Amino acid sequence: MAKPSLASQKKVTAENLASLGVERLAEILVEVAETRTDLKRRLRMELAAGLGATHLVPEIDKRLGALETSRGQVTWRQKPAFLRDLDALRGLIADRLGRQEPDAALERLWRFLATHGATSRRLREREEAFEAVYAQAAGDLGRLLAGHDPHLAANALVEAAAAAPEAWSHWMPQTLATTPKTAAQIALTLAQARAKAAPGWIAVIRHLADAAGDVEAYAATYGAPALETPPVAGALARRWLATGKVEAAGQALRRAAPKPKGLRGRLAAPDFDWESAWIDYLEAAGDAAGAQAVRWASFQRTLDAGRAKAFVGRLDGFDDVEAEGKVFAYARAHDDFQKGLAVLMTWPALAEASRMILDRGDEARVEPDQAEDWAAKLRARFPAAAHRLLRKAAATAFKRRELKLSQRLTEEADSITI
Incomplete structure (x- = not known):
């Protein structure tokens, strides 16, 4: 085996740093921590985590209290360290405390997520990295909720969402990904009982309806005009198809079918995604020939290669070779x-x-x-x-x-x- 080069031995990697030894690394960390408040706080929390939950919880509570009460603006220079500190706190709660005391971790994850509004106001410009920390915390929350009484979990989830519906309209999918269906169904019933007009609340109910497998509840969040638009009809039809309700899917799609326009009453070109859902409906309804006809017509109109491949892929024997030639000839002459x-x-x-x-x-x-x-x-x-x-x-x-x-x-x- 070739001997590592001097340059590779000087790279800052875990393996190379380990060669310095524990004592030297500790000395370096202490020196750097004296100039970095965020690093010093992180080291103190890690030490507390090593001593157990009784020592870690006060440190976490102290940091959460600071997030809940601080109002100072985070400058662009401070932002990277602030985001690292925020994510480190999330990890300590969800992972370290979550393994030691799941109930205590759950309580503090609720508090952590509740700091989103105050914390976001401290940033001049919110960014993906900031939102990703809270979205991951919402996913951590769902993992911890999975082992709790579904009624208690559902109540807590709806209360939190009602307090900050716009934020929860983004987080709910991450939380519900590991939440039992029973809890989602209970939460949906509780949410439906609340008459809220706040931004994001309808989206919260839609996410709960999806997790509960309740397509009717999902559809009820839209008014009649919206149900006649292709994007909504297509989304609703896919949900009906996933539950095996083929005719309900067809009815949803027909509401938004292309309508005649102009003096000659020509049909408008269908929305591509609506058309994709229509093809899936025809297949599910047993009308394979109809689905093939739509695929070919769609390819002729859009020259979408995916449509053509699907058209050819449904054929067997020499039919697919002939169809492929038909596709090529049409493309060459377009x-x-x-x-x-x-x-x-x-x-x-x-x-x-x-x-x-x-x-x-x-x-x-x-x-x-x-x-x-x-x-x-x-x-x-x-x-x-x-x-x-x-x-x-x-x-x-x-x-x-x-x-x-x-x-x-x-x-x-x-x-x-x-």
């Missing part, structure tokens, strides 16, 4: 050159893509960056097509006055031996 070529390149059907480029090269309209990527895939087996594609892209870049890009594409094209 008016939108780039969209048609994209289907062939992502399939991948490089021979068909090469033929399309050479047959229709004069009308090729492809974004230079995309053309460069595609040419890289074509040049080994189909150098003439790669050369033509790069030349056309270089001309497009030149017309846009992107001269450096045009020159690079031209040089790349010239490097291909045809």
Whole structure:
């Protein structure tokens, strides 16, 4: 085995630091902790955790009390250390105290989550890292709630959500991921009994309805106009399908089906996600031919390769080969050159893509960056097509006055031996 280099031995890794020995590492930590309040607090808490819950709980309570009462702004310089300190506190409660005294940990996780409003006001700009700490705490809470009486868990959850519905509208999925269904059902009943118009409350009920497996309760959170919109109808239909209520899914989708528009009464193009749910409904209802017809019509309208693959994938024997040829022919002849070529390149059907480029090269309209990527895939087996594609892209870049890009594409094209 090769001896580690001097440079690798000087990298700050756990293995290399271990070689310093416990005493030297302790001396370094003490020195640094004298200049870093957050590190000193973390070390004190870790020492307390090692002594047991009776020593750790007062330290956690002290820090929670500071979060509950502090009002000073956290500057951008302080923010990284503040977020690390916040997440370390979460971990000490959920993991260290959670293993030693689960009930005490649960009580303090409720308090920790309740600090979100006060803490967020101390930050000039909230960010993903801050919200992620609280979202993870909500997940930790769900894990600890799983072992408790479902009625008590449900009551506590609804009380907390009612106090801060907007925050809980984001956290509820993490908490409910490990919460027993019984607790979710009880919490849903309790939440429905509360008439709240606060932002986020409806979303809380929807999350509870999902966890309880109550599609009717989920649907009841929407008014009639919303139920006629494709996104809501599609989401509702998927939930009905998941519970085996196929006809209920069909009814939900029909409410938002494309309607005639204009003087000639032509049907509007369907929403893509609604159409996906409609295909799933047709399959579940036993209308495989209808589902295939929708897939093909959708591909013709959108040139979505996923639709085409699903269409071909449902066929057996030589039928799938014939259908694949039908897809390629349609893509090659499509008016939108780039969209048609994209289907062939992502399939991948490089021979068909090469033929399309050479047959229709004069009308090729492809974004230079995309053309460069595609040419890289074509040049080994189909150098003439790669050369033509790069030349056309270089001309497009030149017309846009992107001269450096045009020159690079031209040089790349010239490097291909045809």
